[in-house]
Amino acid sequence: MKRPSVTTVLFIGGITLLLLLASSPWIVAAYWRVRSDNPIRRGMARAEELGCFACHGDLGRTGIPIPGSEEGVPSWSGSVWMMYVKNDEDIRRYIMDGSPKETDAQGYGEDDALHRHDADAITMPAYGNVIDRRELEDLVATFKVLSGMVGPARGTAARKGYDLALEWKCFSCHGPAASGGLPNPGSFTGFIPGWYGHDFGDLVRNRNEFDTWILEGTIPRLSNHRVAKIFMRRQLLQMPAYRHLTPAELDSLWAYVQWLKETDGGYNGEIASW
Numbered sequence: 407m408k409r410p411s412v413t414t415v416l417f418i419g420g421i422t423l424l425l426l427l428a429s430s431p432w433i434v435a436a437y438w439r440v441r442s443d444n445p446i447r448r449g450m451a452r453a454e455e456l457g458c459f460a461c462h463g464d465l466g467r468t469g470i471p472i473p474g475s476e477e478g479v480p481s482w483s484g485s486v487w488m489m490y491v492k493n494d495e496d497i498r499r500y501i502m503d504g505s506p507k508e509t510d511a512q513g514y515g516e517d518d519a520l521h522r523h524d525a526d527a528i529t530m531p532a533y534g535n536v537i538d539r540r541e542l543e544d545l546v547a548t549f550k551v552l553s554g555m556v557g558p559a560r561g562t563a564a565r566k567g568y569d570l571a572l573e574w575k576c577f578s579c580h581g582p583a584a585s586g587g588l589p590n591p592g593s594f595t596g597f598i599p600g601w602y603g604h605d606f607g608d609l610v611r612n613r614n615e616f617d618t619w620i621l622e623g624t625i626p627r628l629s630n631h632r633v634a635k636i637f638m639r640r641q642l643l644q645m646p647a648y649r650h651l652t653p654a655e656l657d658s659l660w661a662y663v664q665w666l667k668e669t670d671g672g673y674n675g676e677i678a679s680w
């Protein structure tokens with residue numbers, strides 16, 4: 407076989423380089439998506455695909471009405487979960503097997519009889535044959551965080567930080583329990599960072615940077631950086647500056663971030679007792 411000429415090699419090399427350059431924003435975005443992946447981000451995406459929010463409402467906040475029944479589909483939040491599930495195993499069972507049948511009410515918790523109606527026009531579908539083990543665990547993690555089934559213990563600094571984040575709706579940009587990953591067109595990674603994991607570690611190197619992000623909406627290390635500042639100006643969503651927050655409030659937000667780290671993003675925290 408004839409060896410390819412130098413010009414052919416250069417030509418093919420040049421085209422490859424051009425293709426690589428052209429696709430680099432996607433490569434960067436894909437790299438970051440994988441690197442800062444976590445169960446809650448995955449569970450959120452899967453829940454959208456599986457239609458969970460079609461019945462349980464956006465982010466599981468408001469279930470749809472059930473014709474012929476006084477009660478609607480239960481929301482995941484507002485302590486409603488307590489009437490249906492007590493632990494991870496119960497959540498798994500709902501997702502895998504769907505609504506309990508008349509005959510196997512036992513083991514579903516004593517209140518279940520109250521919530522089961524034979525004539526229900528809308529019941530929880532069984533997802534057992536549609537998802538694998540890891541997807542199930544991701545969905546359980548997402549449910550626990552969205553429902554508020556897990557959270558820092560009352561009276562702790564971390565709890566104050568969590569309540570503050572709820573009050574200011576930080577999670578509507580930073581994702582459920584600050585898991586991150588919501589889209590931010592034009593930004594370097596393509597999404598809004600969370601408060602733990604690799605993206606957080608790269609953006610927040612110490613407590614001082616954390617406070618500065620929140621008070622100023624940016625940090626000098628990046629806003630003065632030749633490349634970073636281009637992306638920061640270009641991205642459509644910007645971090646607001648919360649200048650009025652007090653040092654004590656920043657302390658509590660930091661405590662919440664530590665709690666997220668200790669509990670792998672919250673879902674391995676203790677189940678709230680009421």
Ligand code: HEC
Pocket residue numbers: 453456457458459460461462478479480481482486487488490491497500501504505506521522528529530531533545549
């Ligand atoms: C067709 C509507 C529908 C869809 C889609 C649906 N559910 Fe449900 N879900 C229900 C109903 C109805 C109940 C109440 C169960 C009962 O009383 O039998 C329920 C109950 C639950 C519960 C226990 C109670 C609570 O706190 O809400 C969990 C957990 C749950 N669903 C998770 C999910 C997940 C995860 C998905 C997606 C993989 C999903 N559901 C999709 C209708 C639905």
Ligand code: HEC
Pocket residue numbers: 570571574575576577578579580590598599600601602605606607609610616619620624638643644645646648659
């Ligand atoms: C309007 C959407 C929005 C809201 C609301 C918001 N943020 Fe942000 N936040 C961002 C964006 C976007 C970034 C990334 C900034 C960048 O890369 O320039 C960010 C970055 C951060 C960072 C540093 C990077 C990281 O990994 O998270 C912290 C800490 C932070 N925000 C905390 C908060 C707190 C605390 C609140 C609520 C008091 C809050 N944010 C509310 C959009 C938001």
